[in-house]
Amino acid sequence: MTRTTALNILWFILILTCIGAVSNGAYSIGVRPMLDWLAGDPLALDEISRNVLFNIRIPRVLLGLLAGAALGVTGATMQALFRNPLAEPGLVGLSAGASMGAVAAIVLTSGGFLMISSAAFASSLLTTYCAYVLGRISKSVSGLILAGVAINAITFSLVGLVIIGADDAQLRDLTFWSMGSLAAANWTMLVLLGPMILAGLCFLLCRWRVLNALLLGEREAQHLGFSIKTVRVELIVGVVLTVAPLIAVTGGIGFVGLVMPHLVRMWLGADHRWVLAASALSGALSLTLADWLARTIVAPAELPLGLITSLVGGPFFIWLLFRGRAK
Amino acid sequence: MTEIIYALGMQDQLIGTDLSSVYPEQAQKLASVGYYRSLPVEGILRLKPNLVIASEQAGPVRVLDQLRALGLRVHQISDQPSLDSLHQRIGLIADLLCVADKGQALKKSLDLAMQAALQIPVKRQSVMVLVIRAGKLLGAGSGTHAAKILELSGVDNALTDQTGYRQVSAEIVSARMPSAMIVTSLSVQAMGGLEAIRQHPLLAHTPASIDGRLIELDDLMAQGMGLRLPQAIERIRTGLAER
Numbered sequence: 001m002t003r004t005t006a007l008n009i010l011w012f013i014l015i016l017t018c019i020g021a022v023s024n025g026a027y028s029i030g031v032r033p034m035l036d037w038l039a040g041d042p043l044a045l046d047e048i049s050r051n052v053l054f055n056i057r058i059p060r061v062l063l064g065l066l067a068g069a070a071l072g073v074t075g076a077t078m079q080a081l082f083r084n085p086l087a088e089p090g091l092v093g094l095s096a097g098a099s100m101g102a103v104a105a106i107v108l109t110s111g112g113f114l115m116i117s118s119a120a121f122a123s124s125l126l127t128t129y130c131a132y133v134l135g136r137i138s139k140s141v142s143g144l145i146l147a148g149v150a151i152n153a154i155t156f157s158l159v160g161l162v163i164i165g166a167d168d169a170q171l172r173d174l175t176f177w178s179m180g181s182l183a184a185a186n187w188t189m190l191v192l193l194g195p196m197i198l199a200g201l202c203f204l205l206c207r208w209r210v211l212n213a214l215l216l217g218e219r220e221a222q223h224l225g226f227s228i229k230t231v232r233v234e235l236i237v238g239v240v241l242t243v244a245p246l247i248a249v250t251g252g253i254g255f256v257g258l259v260m261p262h263l264v265r266m267w268l269g270a271d272h273r274w275v276l277a278a279s280a281l282s283g284a285l286s287l288t289l290a291d292w293l294a295r296t297i298v299a300p301a302e303l304p305l306g307l308i309t310s311l312v313g314g315p316f317f318i319w320l321l322f323r324g325r326a327k
Numbered sequence: 328m329t330e331i332i333y334a335l336g337m338q339d340q341l342i343g344t345d346l347s348s349v350y351p352e353q354a355q356k357l358a359s360v361g362y363y364r365s366l367p368v369e370g371i372l373r374l375k376p377n378l379v380i381a382s383e384q385a386g387p388v389r390v391l392d393q394l395r396a397l398g399l400r401v402h403q404i405s406d407q408p409s410l411d412s413l414h415q416r417i418g419l420i421a422d423l424l425c426v427a428d429k430g431q432a433l434k435k436s437l438d439l440a441m442q443a444a445l446q447i448p449v450k451r452q453s454v455m456v457l458v459i460r461a462g463k464l465l466g467a468g469s470g471t472h473a474a475k476i477l478e479l480s481g482v483d484n485a486l487t488d489q490t491g492y493r494q495v496s497a498e499i500v501s502a503r504m505p506s507a508m509i510v511t512s513l514s515v516q517a518m519g520g521l522e523a524i525r526q527h528p529l530l531a532h533t534p535a536s537i538d539g540r541l542i543e544l545d546d547l548m549a550q551g552m553g554l555r556l557p558q559a560i561e562r563i564r565t566g567l568a569e570r
Binding site for chain 2: 047302
């Protein structure tokens with residue numbers, strides 16, 4: 001199978017999944033009226049169904065696509081940049097920073113959605129910046145990893161400090177935040193975040209040559225004519241600006257950014273020209289599927305999204321690892 | 328709130344609840360929309376309700392707004408740890424369900440039961456409310472429902488200077504020397520009986536343990552303020568009066 005076919009297959013499954021995810025949910029809407037409505041009969045759906053479809057489900061699926069693609073691509077980028085299979089945006093303090101902002105907003109303020117997400121955004125930029133500045137002291141990327149570990153430790157202890165002052169309801173809100181959800185999706189959010197995230201994605205997707213060069217080693221990449229310093233700044237800024245706004249509105253979603261790039265590499269090889277694109281597609285696919293499950297599995301209630309991604313993804317990944325070894 | 332709807336005899340109109348609606352037990356058989364602070368829009372719409380009654384603390388706000396925008400009747404009602412709030416809650420729910428007279432009767436019987444419970448003589452003393460989770464002893468500070476129940480029972484909360492539930496230390500217990508302790512049923516179960524709690528190293532030297540004034544109280548009664556408030560008070564006051 002050529003790599004183009006592989007990408008085409010991913011596209012095909014992704015589109016099918018989106019159609020499924022949009023047409024199926026806790027609130028049941030008949031397929032027939034939905035098709036009639038799409039065909040141009042405005043009266044085929046009652047007002048509530050139309051609203052559920054257009055204002056709730058479609059934005060949610062779109063946000064899932066964006067978030068999944070962003071997590072997949074940034075995960076692949078970080079793994080290449082650090083030449084470390086465990087790398088993901090959280091490594092440079094991004095997720096820890098976001099939780100710190102969210103925790104502070106939930107405990108210290110009234111905790112409205114806007115407040116939580118802006119605090120999470122600002123704080124994740126801050127922690128990543130700190131990790132970056134500290135990491136610059138050392139010439140190689142390992143310095144950045146170590147700085148990230150330190151910043152993560154400090155940030156989580158600060159989170160703990162704020163949590164001491166939290167009451168039961170706030171603690172529960174926090175737990176739910178850290179397990180992630182796409183439920184907040186709406187059109188305004190998509191219009192605001194969409195362009196920024198898409199721009200970030202395109203920027204990273206175009207950097208596949210650098211990532212390939214980095215696979216050979218930093219010195220080799222330099223010999224190939226890339227300035228490591230510039231590349232590092234570019235890539236980290238790209239990753240942060242793509243992922244930070246998403247984590248701020250969705251909360252923590254584990255597994256996707258870490259594992260999707262691995263799956264893709266096992267399947268298509270290490271060439272980033274394909275890895276990045278396929279990570280984007282498979283990230284989007286897995287998140288859309290996971291959210292579809294989250295919405296419907298315990299309906300009328302909902303499961304947190306991060307719970308599903310880790311619960312399904314973890315064992316799946318272990319299976320793949322063993323299969324890879326058996327070969 | 329679920330409890331009030333049952334007490335008003337309107338349970339036939341109830342089509343769904345949330346995770347916190349655990350009393351009466353029949354209510355748990357209804358469809359549940361999950362945790363009341365992360366409500367799902369679609370899940371609620373799926374049940375096709377004519378009326379949504381939610382706590383003022385329910386959320387997220389955007390979900391309730393969305394439901395209202397879709398033309399659903401969404402009413403949020405007072406949910407504070409106070410008797411007034413309970414009265415208001417009964418009145419509003421009865422009005423919304425068009426059984427105002429039953430609401431009046433329910434309020435009246437609640438008041439009568441409260442008066443009866445407060446007739447039990449008890450002297451003012453300091454009492455500690457304990458919940459034991461995962462082997463840790465948590466004490467109820469001010470702002471909790473438990474603290475309010477103590478206040479209404481006419482006794483002092485030994486942990487009044489902390490807010491919410493906090494882990495109690497040996498030093499705090501020694502400093503406060505509670506003359507009685509209220510422990511929730513689940514905690515008693517978890518610890519293997521009241522006697523085990525009485526002999527707990529942190530608590531064994533308190534007057535409460537020495538005199539054996541440990542009162543077991545249903546978790547929901549101790550941590551919420553529902554229609555069984557008079558029963559909770561009665562139980563506390565009889566527990567403190569005996570021996």
